[in-house]
Amino acid sequence: MKNERDEQFHQFVVTRRAGLVRTATLLTAGDAHLAEDLVQSTLTKLYVAWPAFQRADNPDGYLRRVLVNALTDERRRWWRRRERPMAEVPDHAVAEAVPGDLEDGLRAALTQLPPRMRAALVFRYFYDLDVADTADALGCSEGTVKSQTARALDRLRAVIGQNPSFALR
Structure with a gap:
C-alpha cells in the first residue's frame, strides 16, 4: 500500500526521469550505462531526502546538485579508475571508432x-x-x-x- 510520499515520489520519477538521464548522459560524455547508474543513485538519495527536497527553494537546483554529487562520488571509487566499460567485448584490439x-x-x-x-x-x-x-x-x-x-x-x-x-x- 502506497502512502502519499511514495505516490508523490512516483509521480516525480515518472515526469522527471527522462530529463535526468539526458543530463547524466551529457555529464558522463555519452556513457549511457554510467548515466543510468547516476540517475539511480540520485533518485535513491532523493527519496531518502524527499521532505528536504519538497521544502527546497530551488528544487531544480537541489536535483542538479544531487546528480553532480553522485557523479563525483562515482568518480572517486577506486575500481572506476581502472575499469574501461565497453558495449561488446572485442576478440582482438580494435581502433577507436571515428x-x-x-x-x-x-x-x-x-x-x-x-x-x-x-x-x-x-x-x-x-x-x-x-x-x-x-x-x-x-x-x-x-x-x-x-x-x-x-x-x-x-x-x-x-x-x-x-x-x-x-x-x-
Whole structure:
C-alpha cells in the first residue's frame, strides 16, 4: 500500500526521469550505462531526502546538485579508475571508432574534459543556466564557474582543432 510520499515520489520519477538521464548522459560524455547508474543513485538519495527536497527553494537546483554529487562520488571509487566499460567485448584490439555526426563528435570531444569542466559546460550551455545557478549545482563560487567554463571551451577548441574526426559540422 502506497502512502502519499511514495505516490508523490512516483509521480516525480515518472515526469522527471527522462530529463535526468539526458543530463547524466551529457555529464558522463555519452556513457549511457554510467548515466543510468547516476540517475539511480540520485533518485535513491532523493527519496531518502524527499521532505528536504519538497521544502527546497530551488528544487531544480537541489536535483542538479544531487546528480553532480553522485557523479563525483562515482568518480572517486577506486575500481572506476581502472575499469574501461565497453558495449561488446572485442576478440582482438580494435581502433577507436571515428565519430561521424555532430552528437558523436561532441561527446567524443567532451570525454577529453575533466568532469567539473564538462559539468560547467553542460549546465551553462546545454541547459542555459546562469552562472549563479551553475555555481549552486556544482557547489563552487561564480568565479570558479566562469574560469572552468572558459578553460573548458579553450580545451574543446584545442581538442577539436587537433583531431579532425571530432569536427563539429
